[in-house]
Amino acid sequence: MMINVKKITSQILTDVIRKRPADSFKGTYGKIALIGGSQNFGGAIIMASLAAVYSGAGLVTTITDPSNQTSLHDWLPEAMFVDWNNFDQAEPIIKSADVVVIGPGLGTDPSALTLLTKVFRIAGSEQKLVIDGSALTLLAANNLPLPKDSTNILTPHQMEWQRVSGIKIADQTPEKNQAAAKQLHAIVVVKSHRTQVYADNHVYENTGGTPAQATGGMGDTLAGMVGGFAAQFKNPQKAVLAAVYSHSAIADKLAEKQYVVLPHQISEALPKFMYKHQAK
Numbered sequence: 001m002m003i004n005v006k007k008i009t010s011q012i013l014t015d016v017i018r019k020r021p022a023d024s025f026k027g028t029y030g031k032i033a034l035i036g037g038s039q040n041f042g043g044a045i046i047m048a049s050l051a052a053v054y055s056g057a058g059l060v061t062t063i064t065d066p067s068n069q070t071s072l073h074d075w076l077p078e079a080m081f082v083d084w085n086n087f088d089q090a091e092p093i094i095k096s097a098d099v100v101v102i103g104p105g106l107g108t109d110p111s112a113l114t115l116l117t118k119v120f121r122i123a124g125s126e127q128k129l130v131i132d133g134s135a136l137t138l139l140a141a142n143n144l145p146l147p148k149d150s151t152n153i154l155t156p157h158q159m160e161w162q163r164v165s166g167i168k169i170a171d172q173t174p175e176k177n178q179a180a181a182k183q184l185h186a187i188v189v190v191k192s193h194r195t196q197v198y199a200d201n202h203v204y205e206n207t208g209g210t211p212a213q214a215t216g217g218m219g220d221t222l223a224g225m226v227g228g229f230a231a232q233f234k235n236p237q238k239a240v241l242a243a244v245y246s247h248s249a250i251a252d253k254l255a256e257k258q259y260v261v262l263p264h265q266i267s268e269a270l271p272k273f274m275y276k277h278q279a280k
């Protein structure tokens with residue numbers, strides 16, 4: 001049976017980006033832990049962290065390889081750092097986070113699998129887990145079940161989705177994707193030139209996006225934005241839709257005058273973009 005695909009439009013922005021109440025503090029806007037950034041892929045977790053901070057998240061901790069600490073703080077003094085080899089220090093931070101983003105630049109070596117397994121084990125029912133990049137590749141390759149209590153948000157590109165769902169890229173129809181997303185009990189963002197979101201029994205399709213986004217780090221940035229929005233805005237499904245829409249709307253604007261859009265430019269544009277489109 002034909003599935004009716006709903007379009008993601010600018011309407012989602014004023015619907016989700018609320019005006020900030022005067023009587024608020026950092027905690028009002030959520031705590032996020034971002035986990036990733038192996039020695040080879042340090043940029044991924046820095047771009048994801050940049051996106052989370054610039055989206056307006058209240059407090060951001062980046063749990064990554066110690067080789068990234070200096071460059072992280074060069075880019076983002078707002079983020080706190082934890083050495084991902086020190087799980088005793090990382091665990092309480094992960095447990096008390098409203099949102100955990102895991103996967104950007106995580107890598108697929110045994111230590112990455114151990115860390116992913118530990119995080120899945122402690123994920124709680126109040127938490128939102130954004131699972132991206134190598135975390136998706138690892139969970140597919142090792143048949144790791146998703147944590148059953150947390151709200152899980154997967155952000156695969158089409159090849160990562162093929163690995164996770166078993167559906168070949170050419171066969172990734174809305175019907176097949178929705179069936180696989182339901183089976184996972186997860187919100188699934190299938191990223192492409194017209195990204196689709198599978199959530200609360202609906203299929204949404206983004207109306208924006210430009211080939212100027214086809215560059216490394218663009219998905220890492222989306223993962224950080226999804227985390228930043230999910231940390232601040234109550235409804236997780238709508239927060240994901242607003243992040244997906246904002247990500248391409250900012251890129252479309254930049255691509256009016258640029259051949260390629262650099263992922264960090266999207267993050268840097270977020271504060272002004274969100275101010276402009278917040279609820280009246």
Ligand SMILES: NC(=O)C1=CN([C@@H]2O[C@H](COP(=O)(O)OP(=O)(O)OC[C@H]3O[C@@H](n4cnc5c(N)ncnc54)[C@H](O)[C@@H]3O)[C@@H](O)[C@H]2O)[C@@H](O)CC1
Nearest residue numbers: 041042043044103104105106107133134157158159216217
């Ligand atoms: N600067 C950095 O540190 C960066 C780190 N990254 C990290 O690198 C790790 C690996 O991610 P990658 O996505 O690069 O590698 P993957 O191996 O997961 O996916 C890339 C492979 O999938 C195929 N593929 C992807 N999208 C496709 C599509 N739409 N159609 C057909 N084939 C497609 C490509 O041909 C390639 O073989 C992740 O953890 C990611 O976060 C990347 O985000 C790139 C930037």
Ligand SMILES: Nc1ncnc2c1ncn2[C@@H]1O[C@H](COP(=O)(O)OP(=O)(O)O)[C@@H](O)[C@H]1O
Nearest residue numbers: 157191192193209210211214216217218219220
């Ligand atoms: N031609 C395109 N048009 C619009 N968006 C695109 C295009 N190519 C890639 N993108 C977007 O760029 C991002 C790529 O994600 P991903 O492959 O995970 O990047 P990363 O290198 O950060 O892991 C997705 O959000 C995808 O929708």
Ligand SMILES: [Mg+2]
Nearest residue numbers: 133157219220
């Ligand atoms: Mg990616």
